[in-house]
Amino acid sequence: MWRHDLIDQSRLLESIGIEMELTSEIAHAVPPELPVPTCPGFTVEDLVRHLGSVYRLVRTWLVKGYKPGDWQRDPEEGQDPLAFLRSGAEDLLETLSAHDPGEPVSTWWPEDRTYGFWRRRMAHESTLHRVDLEVAAGNQAGPIGEDLALDGVDEALRLWFGHRLSTLGLSGTMEATVAVRTGDHSWFTRAGPGETFAWRCTEEEADRAQAQVTGPPAQIYLWLWGRVNVNAVDYEGPFDAISQLWALLRLSTR
Incomplete structure (x- = not known):
């Protein structure tokens, strides 16, 4: 639940x-x-x-x-x-x-x-x-309230990326892990051939991801939903991993 x-x-x-x-x-x-x-x-x-x-x-x-x-x-x-x-x-x-x-x-x-x-x-x-x-x-x-934006981040990652893609039979082309961090919350995403998963995680777990995406809650929310450009957030690590996350979200939410 x-x-x-x-x-x-x-x-x-x-x-x-x-x-x-x-x-x-x-x-x-x-x-x-x-x-x-x-x-x-x-x-x-x-x-x-x-x-x-x-x-x-x-x-x-x-x-x-x-x-x-x-x-x-x-x-x-x-x-x-x-x-x-x-x-x-x-x-x-x-x-x-x-x-x-x-x-x-x-x-x-x-x-x-x-x-x-x-x-x-x-x-x-x-x-x-x-x-x-x-x-x-x-x-x-x-304006988008911070609580609404944080909940929207959770929905975009866990429902659309973590669940919807699998029901569509879609997945990534390379193994990659990306942490999404905003407010006081973090999410860990994993994508690769045949798999897409996302879950809420601790800061320590987020640190272990290959790439990091950070920004204010409303900006991250709009980024995950493709309402702003792929470069509109702060990130560290391989851009290929981040762009794959963004591209897979475009497929799941279209």
């Missing part, structure tokens, strides 16, 4: 609502056809529709108890995309709020089959797409 100790569960739930409001404000202020550089092929309206669809996918999953094959992916005829986004988020928040985060439910990660998984996943989905729209609008990314 995933350890819920980097962020309070109520903060995750709160973040979904806050980020949805911020996303709506940004999208309302820019042309809907504006391209989103961090989501190639997407316009602002495409991203709004996507997020509204994801909210509905997750709510349907929670209600049915299994991954749905069909859900509402687009606004109804005549419905404004921003209204589609807002109603999807509100319905999802109502469902998530009605259940304790530790209550069992179907998810796609064996380590965490609880409502807390979906609180976490949707908080980060919402935050990252808010950042995407800020980039599209030509703005700097707004």
Whole structure:
């Protein structure tokens, strides 16, 4: 079971609502056809529709108890995309709020089959797409709380790098270990032919990695999700090992 100790569960739930409001404000202020550089092929309206669809996918999953094959992916005829986004988020928040985060439910990660998984996943989905729209609008990314960023680092490494890659049948081309260090926390990653693993570790264990990636929590969070350039963090050790970690994350999170 995933350890819920980097962020309070109520903060995750709160973040979904806050980020949805911020996303709506940004999208309302820019042309809907504006391209989103961090989501190639997407316009602002495409991203709004996507997020509204994801909210509905997750709510349907929670209600049915299994991954749905069909859900509402687009606004109804005549419905404004921003209204589609807002109603999807509100319905999802109502469902998530009605259940304790530790209550069992179907998810796609064996380590965490609880409502807390979906609180976490949707908080980060919402935050990252808010950042995407800020980039599209030509703005700097707004603030990301340190607790949310640290939790996002943990999710990116343990869920997406450590689990998702294996389900896709993807792995590295060379044996390499990279430590990711931010705030007071460290993670150890290992990649190579046929394997990708990530876990939270001690400082002593992190010291034994071939390469080190360091930076403020929000910067590391955005780096792991490809929202900043591969060189946008501090690092020591073989760059090949660091670039492999970054490239594998691009495959797992696309």
